[in-house]
Amino acid sequence: MEKLKSLIPEDLLQTVRSSSVDDLLSSSSSSLLRLFLGLPQFHRVVSELSDPGLGCCGKNEETSLDLKRRGNLCFRSHDFDDALRFYSKALRVAPPHAIDGDKSLLASLFLNRANVLHNLGLVEESLRDCHRALRIDPYYAKAWYRRGKLNTVLGNYKDASLDITVSMSLESSPVGLKQLQNELKAIPVNNKTSKNHDEYHPSSNAGVDYLPRVQSEVKLRCVSTKEKGRGMVSECDIEQASVIHVEEPFSVVISKNCRETHCHFCLNELPDDSVPCPSCSIPVYCSESCQIRSGGMLSTNKMDKHHNFQNLPDDIVEHITGVTSVDKYYSETESIQEHQHECRGANWSAVLPSDAVLAGRVIMKLINQGKATMDLSNLQEILELSHSYSEMSPESKLELHLLSIVLIWCLSKSCCPDLLICEASVTQTIILLSQIKVNSIAVVRMKSSGDSFQCIPSGNVSAKEPIQSLEQIRVGQAIYKSGSLFNHSCKPNIHLYFLSRGLVMRTTEFVPMGCPLELSYGPEVGKWDCKDRIRFLEEEYFFHCRCRGCSQINISDLVINGYCCVNTNCTGVVLDSKVATCESEKLNLFLAAPKSLDRHFQVSEKVYADVGEVASSLLTKPRGSFHIEPEICLKCGSRCDVEKSHVEVNKAWNHLRRVDELMNSGHANVSMLSDCLRSIAVLRTSLHVYNKDIADAEDKVAQACYLAGELRGAREHCEASIKILKRLYEDEHVVIGNEMVKLASIQLASGDSSAAWDTTKILSQIFSKYYGSHAQTLFCYLPCFKQEAVDYLIPRTS
Numbered sequence: 001m002e003k004l005k006s007l008i009p010e011d012l013l014q015t016v017r018s019s020s021v022d023d024l025l026s027s028s029s030s031s032l033l034r035l036f037l038g039l040p041q042f043h044r045v046v047s048e049l050s051d052p053g054l055g056c057c058g059k060n061e062e063t064s065l066d067l068k069r070r071g072n073l074c075f076r077s078h079d080f081d082d083a084l085r086f087y088s089k090a091l092r093v094a095p096p097h098a099i100d101g102d103k104s105l106l107a108s109l110f111l112n113r114a115n116v117l118h119n120l121g122l123v124e125e126s127l128r129d130c131h132r133a134l135r136i137d138p139y140y141a142k143a144w145y146r147r148g149k150l151n152t153v154l155g156n157y158k159d160a161s162l163d164i165t166v167s168m169s170l171e172s173s174p175v176g177l178k179q180l181q182n183e184l185k186a187i188p189v190n191n192k193t194s195k196n197h198d199e200y201h202p203s204s205n206a207g208v209d210y211l212p213r214v215q216s217e218v219k220l221r222c223v224s225t226k227e228k229g230r231g232m233v234s235e236c237d238i239e240q241a242s243v244i245h246v247e248e249p250f251s252v253v254i255s256k257n258c259r260e261t262h263c264h265f266c267l268n269e270l271p272d273d274s275v276p277c278p279s280c281s282i283p284v285y286c287s288e289s290c291q292i293r294s295g296g297m298l299s300t301n302k303m304d305k306h307h308n309f310q311n312l313p314d315d316i317v318e319h320i321t322g323v324t325s326v327d328k329y330y331s332e333t334e335s336i337q338e339h340q341h342e343c344r345g346a347n348w349s350a351v352l353p354s355d356a357v358l359a360g361r362v363i364m365k366l367i368n369q370g371k372a373t374m375d376l377s378n379l380q381e382i383l384e385l386s387h388s389y390s391e392m393s394p395e396s397k398l399e400l401h402l403l404s405i406v407l408i409w410c411l412s413k414s415c416c417p418d419l420l421i422c423e424a425s426v427t428q429t430i431i432l433l434s435q436i437k438v439n440s441i442a443v444v445r446m447k448s449s450g451d452s453f454q455c456i457p458s459g460n461v462s463a464k465e466p467i468q469s470l471e472q473i474r475v476g477q478a479i480y481k482s483g484s485l486f487n488h489s490c491k492p493n494i495h496l497y498f499l500s501r502g503l504v505m506r507t508t509e510f511v512p513m514g515c516p517l518e519l520s521y522g523p524e525v526g527k528w529d530c531k532d533r534i535r536f537l538e539e540e541y542f543f544h545c546r547c548r549g550c551s552q553i554n555i556s557d558l559v560i561n562g563y564c565c566v567n568t569n570c571t572g573v574v575l576d577s578k579v580a581t582c583e584s585e586k587l588n589l590f591l592a593a594p595k596s597l598d599r600h601f602q603v604s605e606k607v608y609a610d611v612g613e614v615a616s617s618l619l620t621k622p623r624g625s626f627h628i629e630p631e632i633c634l635k636c637g638s639r640c641d642v643e644k645s646h647v648e649v650n651k652a653w654n655h656l657r658r659v660d661e662l663m664n665s666g667h668a669n670v671s672m673l674s675d676c677l678r679s680i681a682v683l684r685t686s687l688h689v690y691n692k693d694i695a696d697a698e699d700k701v702a703q704a705c706y707l708a709g710e711l712r713g714a715r716e717h718c719e720a721s722i723k724i725l726k727r728l729y730e731d732e733h734v735v736i737g738n739e740m741v742k743l744a745s746i747q748l749a750s751g752d753s754s755a756a757w758d759t760t761k762i763l764s765q766i767f768s769k770y771y772g773s774h775a776q777t778l779f780c781y782l783p784c785f786k787q788e789a790v791d792y793l794i795p796r797t798s
């Protein structure tokens with residue numbers, strides 16, 4: 001993009017950077033398009049992106065064969081992990097009809113990987129790979145044999161016998177036949193048959209009816225307000241934790257950092273037997289069903305599958321058909337095919353930013369549905385999404401213009417020749433990209449620290465493992481058409497989470513009839529102070545937040561970055577000038593607003609009591625406008641030297657950051673603890689007792705204590721951190737639940753199962769409020785925690 005930018009003359013750059021939506025249809029986009037179409041440098045750049053012949057994303061037989069050879073070497077030296085890696089890579093680049101010796105390359109790779117998986121003890125995964133090899137090549141005797149062995153291990157004896165029988169029908173050597181006969185004899189007689197191993201897949205649940213139902217009594221309505229545009233409100237009273245909305249995405253794209261680890265369709269983590277796209281080397285899927293719904297050619301076997309099996313008994317032919325048929329994996333109605341147009345080996349979909357790839361998916365979906373015209377002139381009216389083009393920064397506008405020209409060119413040249421490269425299509429794509437900026441939703445997963453979350457056995461603590469904790473991973477970006485009608489609040493009353501690619505929204509509090517239903521786009525009260533939230537939303541979403549969190553007084557915004565009073569007996573807070581200015585503006589707006597406005601979100605008595613504790617001076621409304629004085633305690637009026645405190649706090653953080661580095665490099669030791677405690681003491685003498693910095697520091701010290709085996713200290717500091725977070729958020733906020741995961745694992749490690757049990761009960765309650773019954777499946781350690789605690793509370797009698 002930088003190359004293209006450098007080709008634009010200064011006056012045109014200025015026109016584009018300062019353009020409004022009305023200007024779009026006039027000069028700026030068409031002048032830029034005209035300029036680029038006449039430049040050979042532009043054609044060079046876009047042909048590198050759109051010409052499949054110049055692309056690196058196609059299949060490559062040589063590379064695949066080389067990777068297979070390396071896999072074989074690793075397999076022979078019993079390095080199964082590396083063998084698995086090489087075979088999976090080889091599968092990704094293997095052309096569907098390539099032959100290696102007398103076998104299909106793909107089929108042999110699947111079978112080799114099945115052997116590795118079997119050696120790694122992954123029997124189900126191994127069976128699925130055999131199945132894949134056989135669907136490509138039904139005459140693959142070794143694959144039938146391996147399948148028979150695996151079915152025997154799994155106790156599917158009837159299938160095992162049939163598999164070995166088919167293998168025998170393909171075996172010509174007398175020695176081989178003898179060996180197979182012996183295998184067959186060794187299989188116990190039983191009628192149990194196996195389940196279909198591709199339909200059964202733990203993570204591949206997208207596409208079936210996996211989303212919960214919205215309660216029938218829940219009724220929502222879309223309303224329009226001057227301040228926030230359209231938004232959703234409740235038409236009835238809604239109980240806490242009710243499912244109010246579920247939706248499949250209109251379009252999704254995987255995050256670049258998850259391309260190697262997550263399924264490109266359902267966005268769940270990839271299993272060890274991942275499935276590649278049959279036509280290009282980019283996507284990988286957790287199962288065939290995800291791959292087929294995502295698009296790409298289907299690598300079916302062109303042979304008459306039953307030609308050689310004609311003389312076999314009916315039950316065996318039926319068995320072969322059952323294993324090798326692909327029909328049951330594919331149904332037209334389920335088809336989504338969002339990757340198909342990218343699947344030509346050209347580079348553009350691997351290189352362009354996610355926003356542009358998502359825009360390409362939206363455009364191609366609407367064209368394939370016959371809804372969008374070939375000049376895309378009706379795109380806006382079909383999508384009905386809001387946008388903030390005019391509020392975007394000059395640089396972002398220029399970026400959108402360039403991206404849309406490049407995207408339209410790539411789509412037209414690589415997969416959709418009927419798509420017109422014209423002023424209308426470019427302008428509509430610019431608007432689509434600006435709609436994606438404000439309407440697309442990040443699809444996230446909660447991941448526990450460490451590769452897999454395992455309970456720490458009671459009384460045990462490993463010197464290297466950090467405390468179990470949760471982090472949020474952004475696995476994709478999606479457009480949910482109805483979901484994008486929900487406005488933002490920094491004090492949201494709904495929580496959003498994902499099951500595969502499906503979105504679920506739940507209320508986190510009782511919502512009375514007529515009340516706006518709002519979720520958080522990222523910033524929340526308790527996470528950042530008001531000025532930081534406002535700045536984030538202006539920079540990322542181009543609007544000035546008008547939510548209840550940013551227009552009403554609350555304790556969190558006052559204390560989160562506050563300093564303590566010089567008077568040690570006073571609980572008041574002292575603000576720096578930036579926070580004081582923001583809070584003054586907020587209070588003046590709130591007091592000036594008509595009382596009828598936002599009546600559902602009136603400040604409660606509890607909020608007044610909380611604010612009174614730290615800033616009672618704010619509760620007596622002055623006659624004129626509010627001016628919160630910085631550096632003056634908002635309770636007793638004492639003056640405080642904020643600058644001096646700021647210097648002390650920075651010094652303390654420098655110490656804590658060094659401790660952090662030691663911990664990250666695995667060099668945690670007991671001596672660093674005294675450093676930590678001194679830093680915490682400095683923070684506590686300078687900052688307000690509820691300042692978030694203290695909570696963060698306490699959390700770090702808990703981690704340091706844990707790594708040094710000081711479990712009592714770890715627990716005390718973790719509890720101190722939670723105590724502050726409860727004042728910044730609220731007692732049952734999901735952030736508190738996440739922190740309690742750490743506390744429970746410290747309690748378990750120190751052998752205090754009774755306390756761990758109590759903590760687990762509270763965190764389960766919090767997660768149920770946010771995730772309902774899905775808490776148990778999304779946070780797989782919840783049952784594990786409970787079991788651990790119960791095991792030690794009720795010792796087994798045996």
Ligand SMILES: C[S@@+](CC[C@H](N)C(=O)[O-])C[C@H]1O[C@@H](n2cnc3c(N)ncnc32)[C@H](O)[C@@H]1O
Nearest residue numbers: 228229230386438484485487488543545546547
């Ligand atoms: C995803 S859309 C929400 C639906 C949108 N109001 C509409 O009319 O389609 C996001 C846009 O809604 C508006 N919005 C959402 N939350 C807001 C808030 N708290 N304060 C002001 N505007 C808000 C902003 O214009 C923002 O760009």
